[in-house]
């Protein structure tokens with residue numbers, strides 16, 4: 001096995017091209033084997049094996065610092081930077097992270113997980129090298145999808161201005177998770193296809209200048225002409241105009257060509273962009289053919305590529321959202337759906353097929369998504385913005401300044417709220433309650449199950465204010481309740497699910513399922529009679545219910561899948577203090593620390609949020 005001989009990147013330099021090709025095959029097999037068991041980001045990793053090896057042969061990590069955008073493509077990098085023995089633990093509790101982590105290796109120069117940060121990080125590291133007189137280059141490896149994010153353009157702009165010593169390696173596989181969108185994607189596509197664009201500028205200029213008599217003058221005149229001829233002379237002109245030396249497009253699977261391009265980039269002072277053409281899922285047929293299914297995938301069977309989903313599992317919250325918005329959009333022609341490069345992930349594929357003219361995928365551009373939604377709402381339309389809780393953090397100012405300040409009725413559908421499990425701290429959606437509830441005009445809701453999610457979406461479609469609905473990753477409860485059996489959603493109204501005389505339990509949203517189990521234990525084993533209230537709204541909070549619970553003087557327990565700081569329980573604490581209530585309050589939720597990756601079960605146990613820990617704590621607390 002060649003891979004076993006690679007303990008650090010410098011070992012790669014001892015290999016021949018033939019050996020590198022054999023090593024690439026071994027690495028692909030290892031990645032497929034581990035991801036088929038642990039789940040993970042397969043297609044992006046299979047596409048970038050050769051490029052990663054070439055980068056590590058040409059550059060000298062950690063003196064040269066490599067930043068992986070999003071970081072979901074860093075498995076090869078992990079395997080050749082001393083982590084192959086632990087690679088089996090990828091994404092497991094206490095195991096290797098699926099993303100680069102400073103704490104994991106000296107070769108991980110920065111943590112990533114959210115898109116489009118790498119070029120900024122690379123410039124920051126380059127500026128630090130300037131300030132501290134440190135040797136080495138900084139390299140951002142960024143996909144064409146991540147290149148659509150606003151931060152990437154901000155960084156290119158400032159790097160061009162400062163002429164910073166940064167190498168940007170654009171890993172262009174023409175895919176984000178779905179096919180990439182936008183004018184930049186189209187430009188990259190043209191660079192790929194049209195031979196004129198790919199003709200090296202140096203070669204063309206040499207040919208022209210060699211025309212006897214007037215060659216040099218002809219070259220100078222043509223270079224000044226705006227339009228296509230200038231493009232012909234300058235492949236990658238957009239990047240050149242921004243102050244980068246453009247090298248490419250380069251075949252991402254030809255070691256010799258790749259390394260030649262990278263050496264040129266390394267030897268050059270100032271900003272360089274190397275445009276590398278790759279293919280998602282390379283070397284594994286199912287992932288090549290269905291790269292979006294294999295972008296991020298759970299355990300699967302290697303022979304067929306089939307995932308191990310049990311047949312009779314309930315629908316996911318995402319599916320419920322996707323079906324409900326289609327139903328609502330049938331009746332309400334003003335409904336528009338917006339996603340930031342997450343059509344499949346947020347459940348909008350069906351909507352995009354049924355209502356293509358009312359669907360916008362803006363690329364990895366959450367800020368843009370929110371602000372166009374504000375303007376659509378101002379014009380009388382009803383935008384639903386579906387973004388994972390963690391990625392919406394990026395658009396906070398747009399929510400405040402463009403949506404809430406003028407009270408635009410945008411509906412925010414926050415999927416993956418709460419702990420998400422194996423993707424870890426960059427992807428947990430733990431802050432949304434705190435950051436949403438502090439915004440004036442915003443209604444904030446969390447459904448206890450899939451029936452309530454559908455009801456809340458319908459309710460939100462009729463509101464004249466912004467509304468945020470947060471729901472978790474994964475399967476819903478499987479309830480067979482008819483929507484008509486539920487109390488209709490009314491602004492700021494909770495529902496009592498069960499009466500009791502010793503304790504009031506108020507779990508937020510999907511935590512209600514856990515609360516039922518806890519109550520069962522408390523009533524059976526400790527004889528504690530519990531009243532269960534589903535708050536439905538974090539904001540506006542049910543003032544009538546508040547008066548009732550204050551009057552009862554009963555102890556109150558809250559449970560939420562979000563941080564305690566500024567969360568739901570903390571809001572109730574504020575209300576109780578303001579009303580000078582005498583109720584005692586015990587809050588369960590996420591701590592003031594970043595929660596690592598692992599299965600939900602392991603994480604909840606670690607945090608004291610599994611059923612038994614909650615029962616034990618309540619039983620002790622109520623005695624005091």
Ligand SMILES: Cc1ncc(C[n+]2csc(CCOP(=O)(O)OP(=O)(O)O)c2C)c(N)n1
Pocket residue numbers: 044070072073113114115142143144145146147171173175176177280340341342364366391394
């Ligand atoms: C801010 C943010 N929004 C959305 C995502 C979800 N996401 C992860 S990877 C990805 C696509 C990245 O495409 P690209 O950069 O081309 O890399 P590839 O997977 O094609 O190699 C998206 C949308 C994210 N990580 N961060």
